[in-house]
Amino acid sequence: MIEATELTKDYGEKRAVNEISFTVRPGIVTGFLGPNGSGKSTTMRLILGLDAPNKGDVKVNGKHYREHPAPLHEVGALLEARSVHTGRSAYSHLLALAQTHGIPRRRVVDMVDLVGLQEVARKRAGQFSLGMGQRLGIAAALLGDPATVLLDEPVNGLDPEGVHWIRHLLKQLAAEGRTVFVSSHLMSEMALTADHVIVIGRGRLIADMSIDEFVRKASGERVRVRTPQATQLRELVLGPKITVATSEAGVLEIEGRTAEQVGEIAAENRIVLHELVPVQASLEEAFMELTRDDVEFKSIETQEREELAA
Amino acid sequence: MSSATAVVSIPRLGVSGRVTQARVVLSEWTKFVSLRSTRWSLGVGFLLTIAFPIIFAAVTASHWAHMSPSDRAGRHPLDIALAGVNVGQLAIAVLGVLVITGEYSTGMIRSTLIAVPKRLPVLWGKLGVFAAVSFLLMLPAVIISFFASQSILAGHHILQISFAAPGIARAVIGGALYVMLVGIFALGIGSIVRNTAGGIATFAGIFFVIPPLMNVLPTSWNNAISRYLPSEAGRQLFALHTGANSLSPLWGGLLMLGYCAAAVAIAAVLLVRRDA
Numbered sequence: 001m002i003e004a005t006e007l008t009k010d011y012g013e014k015r016a017v018n019e020i021s022f023t024v025r026p027g028i029v030t031g032f033l034g035p036n037g038s039g040k041s042t043t044m045r046l047i048l049g050l051d052a053p054n055k056g057d058v059k060v061n062g063k064h065y066r067e068h069p070a071p072l073h074e075v076g077a078l079l080e081a082r083s084v085h086t087g088r089s090a091y092s093h094l095l096a097l098a099q100t101h102g103i104p105r106r107r108v109v110d111m112v113d114l115v116g117l118q119e120v121a122r123k124r125a126g127q128f129s130l131g132m133g134q135r136l137g138i139a140a141a142l143l144g145d146p147a148t149v150l151l152d153e154p155v156n157g158l159d160p161e162g163v164h165w166i167r168h169l170l171k172q173l174a175a176e177g178r179t180v181f182v183s184s185h186l187m188s189e190m191a192l193t194a195d196h197v198i199v200i201g202r203g204r205l206i207a208d209m210s211i212d213e214f215v216r217k218a219s220g221e222r223v224r225v226r227t228p229q230a231t232q233l234r235e236l237v238l239g240p241k242i243t244v245a246t247s248e249a250g251v252l253e254i255e256g257r258t259a260e261q262v263g264e265i266a267a268e269n270r271i272v273l274h275e276l277v278p279v280q281a282s283l284e285e286a287f288m289e290l291t292r293d294d295v296e297f298k299s300i301e302t303q304e305r306e307e308l309a310a
Numbered sequence: 311m312s313s314a315t316a317v318v319s320i321p322r323l324g325v326s327g328r329v330t331q332a333r334v335v336l337s338e339w340t341k342f343v344s345l346r347s348t349r350w351s352l353g354v355g356f357l358l359t360i361a362f363p364i365i366f367a368a369v370t371a372s373h374w375a376h377m378s379p380s381d382r383a384g385r386h387p388l389d390i391a392l393a394g395v396n397v398g399q400l401a402i403a404v405l406g407v408l409v410i411t412g413e414y415s416t417g418m419i420r421s422t423l424i425a426v427p428k429r430l431p432v433l434w435g436k437l438g439v440f441a442a443v444s445f446l447l448m449l450p451a452v453i454i455s456f457f458a459s460q461s462i463l464a465g466h467h468i469l470q471i472s473f474a475a476p477g478i479a480r481a482v483i484g485g486a487l488y489v490m491l492v493g494i495f496a497l498g499i500g501s502i503v504r505n506t507a508g509g510i511a512t513f514a515g516i517f518f519v520i521p522p523l524m525n526v527l528p529t530s531w532n533n534a535i536s537r538y539l540p541s542e543a544g545r546q547l548f549a550l551h552t553g554a555n556s557l558s559p560l561w562g563g564l565l566m567l568g569y570c571a572a573a574v575a576i577a578a579v580l581l582v583r584r585d586a
Contacts, residue, residue: 049423065427068427073323084418087346102333145323173320
């Protein structure tokens with residue numbers, strides 16, 4: 001459980017996180033979404049007490065992180081920035097962290113095996129690829145068997161297999177009743193793993209809702225129907241704020257009604273349906289739409305395109 | 311790395327312990343010995359401390375016949391025995407800075423402070439491990455230096471001095487103590503500056519640049535001030551004869567200890583207050 005209230009952090013003149021309040025609950029995967037530079041990593045640092053907030057407060061499992069007598073059992077964290085001495089082996093790195101809590105060596109070996117680093121555990125971490133570095137970070141995060149897991153952009157640098165592995169891991173951690181808080185700038189990634197999303201842009205909270213609700217809101221209600229009685233159905237579903245488009249003969253794209261509604265209308269009027277599909281607009285697009293004004297660092301290309309459009 | 315992909319099953323950790331100072335010391339020990347740079351710095355510090363007196367003794371012995379009486383009078387066996395201290399301190403000081411700045415430059419400090427968010431136990435742990443190791447390494451180094459240089463000089467029947475003579479044992483052990491204190495001071499500086507190059511430069515400035523700069527001051531000022539500099543106060547620990555403008559070994563040592571305490575105190579306050 002993570003509870004943030006009016007959390008605010010300034011770096012010099014720049015406000016990185018602006019009065020955000022949210023709660024991350026156990027038992028589900030909560031995605032933390034936002035464009036690069038939106039304040040995700042800063043929020044993570046504030047949760048972990050690496051940085052002190054200028055205003056507001058954040059507690060983990062009921063206490064400030066710093067006040068926990070055994071912090072690694074409370075929170076396991078993977079930060080986006082590398083947090084390993086390049087001259088030390090993966091094994092020694094994990095052992096040193098484990099020793100602060102009296103965690104046995106056996107556990108270090110277990111974690112090395114879990115993330116699949118057994119063959120390189122004695123090599124210096126400076127020689128690791130980005131993906132191996134991520135795996136080491138995840139091993140460190142799980143070392144203390146933490147009640148809360150905090151992962152900042154965990155799929156960065158992972159190969160497709162690694163990405164797949166992370167998805168399974170996150171779901172597994174949540175299924176075990178842990179609080180799982182995962183940041184990402186990739187909407188599609190979150191759509192696959194998260195049950196709930198918290199969206200921030202330029203340090204402000206934009207959305208805090210279940211992934212289903214987010215997807216629905218973001219994509220609107222669009223249904224694709226294939227029917228031999230297209231003209232008839234079209235008349236029946238039309239109404240205020242409802243638009244119907246036809247891209248090919250016998251196919252209707254209905255915006256403003258759910259698949260359930262369309263199906264029921266069709267059944268009542270004995271209309272045969274060959275296909276009834278709720279259409280989700282590209283999540284990536286929806287996310288871009290939602291955070292567009294909040295993207296701190298637009299690429300020049302994007303800016304130019306917008307200027308042309310304007 | 312493919313074997314871990316199929317099924318994810320996270321083993322549970324049966325025991326659960328809390329962070330204690332003793333555990334943090336053990337953790338810092340693991341970190342300290344698991345780095346190549348540590349072993350190199352310690353090895354170099356140890357070897358230089360011994361090598362210089364041996365070379366110095368050999369050169370003195372071979373030139374003795376050609377040396378003028380005043381040159382001969384200027385050579386003291388203890389100066390020869392502890393000639394390596396000034397060089398060895400460099401290696402230990404650099405290591406002292408690196409112990410902490412290495413964590414900042416690599417980002418390790420974040421992992422460290424996430425594991426020990428109260429932070430101060432980390433500083434105490436680093437200091438304890440580093441001070442103990444550097445003293446326990448330098449003590450045999452200066453003792454070996456003393457007896458090795460003495461045995462070379464004994465071969466030519468010159469400059470013999472007994473370890474039991476007044477002040478000798480104190481000066482030899484004081485040499486090791488001095489290097490340890492220099493290391494602690496450097497660690498404090500490193501923790502304040504949080505940057506390897508900056509830490510080493512600051513240390514070098516205080517120990518090697520400011521002292522000669524004092525010579526531009528009028529002699530009376532120089533005599534009044536120089537004795538209180540950390541390098542000058544600290545070296546009284548391993549000096550046999552203290553000059554008229556120098557502090558006694560005890561007061562010099564205590565003042566050096568005071569400088570260390572001040573550097574560490576500032577480092578501690580900043581470690582707790584600053585964002586990591």
